[in-house]
Amino acid sequence: MQVDDDSVGAVLNRLRRAQGQLAGVIAMIEAGRECKDIVTQLAAVSRALDRAGFKIVASGMRQCMAVADAGAPPMSEAELERLFLALA
Template sequence: MEMAMAADELKSVLNRLRRAQGQIAGIIKMIEDGRDCEDVITQLAAVSRALDRAGFAIIATGLQHCMADGAQAPGDRDQMRARLEKLFLSLA
């Protein structure tokens, strides 16, 4: 499956990933500075959710493109569905 996404969809995913990247840098600094464990865990949970949302957005876009492409042969659709299901479950 290719990463062929519309520009606005890609921009949203990239923004989420950049935000997560910033959060991870902040978490590293928190640990280096000896910040409270609860604060670190709270930020880890936030970055985990951001990464999950980015992954789900990518999968949802794949599903949308797959469903829009009704010209595929039934076997191809079944194979695509199985691949998307596997990706989705890897994030669950």
């Protein structure tokens, strides 16, 4: 499965944002910030990573459907289910 070109940019932006947020969390811990603030930022990092993963899976599903329409073997339902569960 490959990610389409349009989705690659969006995924990379989300991953870079998550990378910056994670660096911020590390700095917060090193600075001794409040637990509530750290957990809030960790949740934001987690959501950013989840959204990047969902974008990749959605792109893969679109590609899989297009390939199936072209006569190539599609990704099985079990494979798609495993991808979704990996993000859950």
